[in-house]
Amino acid sequence: MERTQTPATGPVGDLFAFSTAVRVGRQVWLSGASGHDHAGQLVGPDQPYEQTRQALTNLKEALESVGASLAVVATMYWTQKRGGI
Numbered sequence: 001m002e003r004t005q006t007p008a009t010g011p012v013g014d015l016f017a018f019s020t021a022v023r024v025g026r027q028v029w030l031s032g033a034s035g036h037d038h039a040g041q042l043v044g045p046d047q048p049y050e051q052t053r054q055a056l057t058n059l060k061e062a063l064e065s066v067g068a069s070l071a072v073v074a075t076m077y078w079t080q081k082r083g084g085i
Helices: 010-015 048-065
Strands: 004-008 019-024 026-030
Touching: 019 048, 026 048
Parallel strands: none
Antiparallel strands: 004 019, 019 026
8 A cells, every 4th residue: 555644844843753644545644733833833822712723724734735635534533732842
């Protein structure tokens, strides 16, 4: 099976070695989506709605980078890290 991956970019990608999206066959795994923009800045400090919007935008872009879309997402797990990154 063909494997496609999109490495994390920007300041976060410089600090941590992981891929935001990995596709193997018809399955896609995502990781590292947060409320940070491409420059690594937290969007809307103390504004969960704005951070969630940014995280979903980041997920959408990661999916598109491997030829998928939000329309085909079957399961999504959210976790919260206390204290920020």
